[in-house]
Amino acid sequence: MVKPFLVLLKPRVIWLLVLASVAGYVYAAPVVDWGSLLALVVVGVLSSGGAAAFNHVFERDIDALMSRTAARPLPRGLVSVGAAFAYASAVSALGVLLSLAWLGPLPTLFVVLGWFSYVVVYTVWLKRRSWLNVLAGGFAGNASFLTGYVFGRGALDWPGVLISFAVYLWIPAHIWSLAYRYREDYRRAGVPMFSTVVDQRTAVVAISLLNIASALYMAFLYILFGGGPLGYVFVAPAVGLTLYTSAVALVKKSDEAFWKMFKASSPALALFLIALMLH
Numbered sequence: 001m002v003k004p005f006l007v008l009l010k011p012r013v014i015w016l017l018v019l020a021s022v023a024g025y026v027y028a029a030p031v032v033d034w035g036s037l038l039a040l041v042v043v044g045v046l047s048s049g050g051a052a053a054f055n056h057v058f059e060r061d062i063d064a065l066m067s068r069t070a071a072r073p074l075p076r077g078l079v080s081v082g083a084a085f086a087y088a089s090a091v092s093a094l095g096v097l098l099s100l101a102w103l104g105p106l107p108t109l110f111v112v113l114g115w116f117s118y119v120v121v122y123t124v125w126l127k128r129r130s131w132l133n134v135l136a137g138g139f140a141g142n143a144s145f146l147t148g149y150v151f152g153r154g155a156l157d158w159p160g161v162l163i164s165f166a167v168y169l170w171i172p173a174h175i176w177s178l179a180y181r182y183r184e185d186y187r188r189a190g191v192p193m194f195s196t197v198v199d200q201r202t203a204v205v206a207i208s209l210l211n212i213a214s215a216l217y218m219a220f221l222y223i224l225f226g227g228g229p230l231g232y233v234f235v236a237p238a239v240g241l242t243l244y245t246s247a248v249a250l251v252k253k254s255d256e257a258f259w260k261m262f263k264a265s266s267p268a269l270a271l272f273l274i275a276l277m278l279h
Helices: 003-008 011-028 034-058 060-065 081-102 105-126 133-137 139-153 158-181 183-189 200-226 229-252 255-277
Strands: none
Touching: 003 034, 003 081, 011 034, 011 139, 011 158, 011 255, 034 060, 034 081, 034 105, 034 139, 060 183, 081 105, 105 133, 105 139, 133 139, 133 158, 139 158, 158 183, 158 200, 158 255, 200 229, 200 255, 229 255
């Protein structure tokens, strides 16, 4: 059965991380080499997918308690724990080895840091212990962009660091809006997400304002570092969509409004990343 092993890679999640890496490369590289770009995509899929598979392994008991995740392969018994662990290990190792061979030491450093941030810091150390789990593990987003950026530019500089924080700032608003919608699931599983450890009003205001801040930061970055007029065709709807859904969530305070804010956040980030590639 191939499908359960593909599900372990969380393709609906990691595509944005891979896109962030691609955007970093295209933005930073003087000339885009399509072979290098393909190598970057392969490494991104393997390293991010391997990390996601480890997340499935370490959170299988939590997943079984939550309606949103109970149908995943491990809770349903479609894949054994041993097989999933071996698969996650092999995919992750292959991603790192190919990164060393194809991308070089500096990009591989960020590949490893991103993997470590998500698997060890977020999943193993903090997910069950502190609502800061997302904030600490969010560096995986920075690392994805910076992998491509340093691969394209050959060095790390302040513009790359500042742009990478667009992904970092987006992550908590994205995840917490989902966690707000499923806060009872997280409470039942004993996971201390932000929306489960503060009162509802505080959660509504904080998550909505953070999402607004994320959109404004993207707009600021593009004005500062983007520059290409065509990019505004993508940045403007990304910012507008985020501001609108955040304002609705702030006013209505409903699960449906937060669900819509969550669903809009991925296209918004994707539009911003595409705009960067058009600079």
